[in-house]
Amino acid sequence: MLNSDHGHARKQRFKERLHVLHDNALHRKLRQHLPAAFNERWTRRHWMHATLFATIGALVATIVPGFSSTIDSPFPDAHTSLALPLPPIATSRQQHTPGDSWHVLRVERGQTLSDLFNEAGIPATTMHRVLDFPGARDALVKLRPGTEIAFDMPLSGELRSIRFNRDNENRVELALTGDTIKETVSKRETSTRTVVTSGEITSSLYTAARKAGLSPSAIATMTDEIFKYDIDFSKEVQPGDRFSVVMDETWREGERVDTSNILAATFTSGGKTYSGFRFDRNGKSEYFDADGRPLKKSFIRMPIQFARLSSNFGARKHPVLGKMRMHKGVDYAARTGTPIMAAGDARVQFAGVQRGYGNVVILDHGRGHTTLYGHMSRFAKIKTGQRINQGTVIGYVGSTGLATGPHLHYEFRVNGVHRNPLSVTMPPPEPLKGAELAAFRAQTSPALARIQGMEKMIYADASPASKPREVASAAPRSNGNKRG
Ligand SMILES: [Zn+2]
Numbered sequence: 202m203l204n205s206d207h208g209h210a211r212k213q214r215f216k217e218r219l220h221v222l223h224d225n226a227l228h229r230k231l232r233q234h235l236p237a238a239f240n241e242r243w244t245r246r247h248w249m250h251a252t253l254f255a256t257i258g259a260l261v262a263t264i265v266p267g268f269s270s271t272i273d274s275p276f277p278d279a280h281t282s283l284a285l286p287l288p289p290i291a292t293s294r295q296q297h298t299p300g301d302s303w304h305v306l307r308v309e310r311g312q313t314l315s316d317l318f319n320e321a322g323i324p325a326t327t328m329h330r331v332l333d334f335p336g337a338r339d340a341l342v343k344l345r346p347g348t349e350i351a352f353d354m355p356l357s358g359e360l361r362s363i364r365f366n367r368d369n370e371n372r373v374e375l376a377l378t379g380d381t382i383k384e385t386v387s388k389r390e391t392s393t394r395t396v397v398t399s400g401e402i403t404s405s406l407y408t409a410a411r412k413a414g415l416s417p418s419a420i421a422t423m424t425d426e427i428f429k430y431d432i433d434f435s436k437e438v439q440p441g442d443r444f445s446v447v448m449d450e451t452w453r454e455g456e457r458v459d460t461s462n463i464l465a466a467t468f469t470s471g472g473k474t475y476s477g478f479r480f481d482r483n484g485k486s487e488y489f490d491a492d493g494r495p496l497k498k499s500f501i502r503m504p505i506q507f508a509r510l511s512s513n514f515g516a517r518k519h520p521v522l523g524k525m526r527m528h529k530g531v532d533y534a535a536r537t538g539t540p541i542m543a544a545g546d547a548r549v550q551f552a553g554v555q556r557g558y559g560n561v562v563i564l565d566h567g568r569g570h571t572t573l574y575g576h577m578s579r580f581a582k583i584k585t586g587q588r589i590n591q592g593t594v595i596g597y598v599g600s601t602g603l604a605t606g607p608h609l610h611y612e613f614r615v616n617g618v619h620r621n622p623l624s625v626t627m628p629p630p631e632p633l634k635g636a637e638l639a640a641f642r643a644q645t646s647p648a649l650a651r652i653q654g655m656e657k658m659i660y661a662d663a664s665p666a667s668k669p670r671e672v673a674s675a676a677p678r679s680n681g682n683k684r685g
Contacts, residue, residue, distance in 0.1 A: 302355050303364075310346045321352045323360050327377070331363055334375055334382050340367045369453070391453045395464065397651045399445040399659055406438050418461040419448060427477035427488045428468050430498055442470040443660065445652040465648035467656075478645040482637065491649070493633035493641050499566070500545040500627045501591060504574065505598070505609050508533035512608075514621035521603045529619040530573065530612035537578050537607040539598040542591075544572050544613075544622075549587045549595075552580055558610065559602025562595050568628060569617075575610035576602050 306317050318328040332338045344350065344365070353362035364374045366389060376383045400413035410420045423444065424434045432438065449462035467476040477488040477496050488496045512520075512532035519526045547564035550571065555561050558575035562583070565571050578599025583589060600607045613622035633641050 302353050302361070303351050304354050305349055305351045308344045308346050308348050308350065312346075314341055314344065317350060321354065321360075322358065323352065323354075327360050330377070330382070331360075331375060334384070336367070336384075337373070337375065340365060340373065369458070389453055391451055391458070393449050393451045395447060396450050397445065397447045397655050399443065399652075399655050401441065401443040401660070402438060403440055406434065406442075406444075410444070413444075413446070414450075414457075414460060415446065415448070416460045419446070419463055422461065422463050423466055423468070427463065427466050427496060428475055430496055431475045432468060432470055437470060439471070442468070443656075444468045445656055447648045447651055465645065465652065467649075467652055476649070478641070478648060480633070480641050480644065482633065489633060489641065491645065493638045495630040495632070497591065497630060498627060499630040500570075500572075501542070502623070502627075503533070504542045504544045504572070504611060505533050505535060505539060507539060508535035508598075508609065510534075510623075514619075514623065520605050530575075530610050531622055533598075533609045533611065535598045535607065535609060537597070537599050539609075540581075540594040541574050541577065541596050541598060541609055543589050543593045543595050545570070545591045547572070547589055547591075549583050549585050549589060552583055552585055552595075555602070557603045559604065560596065560599065561602070564589075564595070569615055570628065571614045572622075573610075573612035573614070575612075576600055576604045576608060578607070 304321055306320060308317065314332075315325065315328065318325065332341060341350075348366060351364040352360055353364070355361055360377055362374055362376045364372065367373045367386070370389055372387050372389050374385045374387070376385070396414075398413045398415070400409040400415075402409045406424070407420060410423070411417075415423070423446065428434070445467050446463055447465040448460050449464065450457055451459040463479065465476070465478045467474055469475075476491050478491070479486055480489055480493075481487075490496055510531060511534035512528060514531050515528060516525060517528045518524065519528075541562075543564055545564075545566045547566045549562065550565040551561070551563040553561070555575075558573070560577040560580060561573060561575045562577065562580065563571055563573045574596060576599055577596035578601065580596045581594045583593075583595050589595070598607050598609050604610075611622055613620050613625055615625065632638075
């Protein structure tokens with residue numbers, strides 16, 4: 202239903218770009234005269250046509266030489282400039298065509314539905330008829346400021362149809378004829394486009410990122426998923442640091458509704474540039490550096506936040522048994538109920554009760570690595586055999602088993618041997634290889650080029666993020682693992 206409206210709006214835009222259209226028409230003409238199969242040599246006839254059209258406009262003359270390599274290449278370019286996936290224009294901003302009887306109102310703060318009907322000059326009895334239609338009341342009474350509602354009002358002044366959005370996906374049109382109301386539901390159109398944006402921090406990263414168009418969830422992806430292993434956002438970010446992001450924007454009727462999907466990002470802090478690229482491996486999206494190494498470390502050093510190391514690894518007098526014993530892990534004192542996270546991607550090997558350990562979870566991380574978490578007050582929703590991701594909450598701090606107070610007892614084993622989780626060398630995560638690496642490179646280089654292009658444009662005087670690969674390959678900063 203709105204398609205024709207959108208089509209109209211788009212046509213308007215086309216008119217504004219008449220010169221482009223004009224060029225395009227010339228291309229079409231040229232194309233008619235140049236057979237599609239033609240891709241190598243110019244015949245006398247082709248030359249004649251080319252000469253003929255060259256007299257029409259200078260631009261065509263610049264395009265013709267391009268034909269010598271491949272005939273189709275100039276056309277997609279010309280089309281791209283027209284077919285930019287522009288967000289649909291909101292209905293209120295569209296121009297009314299003669300005879301258009303749709304009256305679009307935008308809900309303002311504090312406005313009630315009665316106010317809107319009043320403004321449109323529709324009697325309250327009609328409003329109640331509409332509200333009595335099944336499903337209409339729910340959608341209409343919770344209209345938020347900024348949303349639009351449209352009335353189809355012919356010259357007679359009687360409401361013929363009303364149009365509103367039932368939810369994010371559906372648009373409803375109710376047609377009033379005599380005593381009956383007919384409902385038509387249509388899908389609200391959304392479109393996605395990939396954009397590149399950049400920001401420089403002046404006060405806070407959050408402010409700069411919001412200014413650059415990132416949604417709060419996109420900011421969280423940047424800080425908690427992509428760069429958290431390299432940058433301590435609570436301390437290290439300073440004015441002058443900058444970021445660039447390639448992301449998907451989802452638009453619905455002229456409004457940007459989602460930007461949570463970050464495809465690539467760079468962050469330049471203290472003269473160093475870090476980069477992250479999203480890539481699907483084994484059906485799972487992960488972020489990698491420019492060389493195809495996962496940004497995520499295979500293990501987080503400390504599987505619990507807001508905790509104090511209360512007992513280290515090694516020989517000690519057991520607090521309950523009172524005799525010297527080897528402490529085969531580390532203890533973190535924390536309040537009962539503090540969440541405990543899986544230190545790495547794993548398969549749940551055991552979740553149950555064991556003497557001494559109380560409620561305990563053992564995770565198998567593959568390559569001979571297992572971790573153990575004891576004295577839990579309760580388990581999270583996990584099952585033996587289940588695959589879980591790093592950071593998944595597996596249970597909560599408690600004092601079950603042999604424990605004097607609430608704490609997490611954490612063990613790290615390599616091929617069955619207990620190691621000190623605070624000092625053991627964690628295995629590096631598996632990098633991308635072979636065909637996957639090739640696919641990754643093919644996907645990331647255009648994204649990086651876009652970021653570099655944008656940074657060059659914005660930060661002409663500053664040094665651009667030109668060598669993220671080399672920097673990203675460098676060892677993480679010493680304070681990268683502060684949490685351990
Ligand atoms: Zn312990």
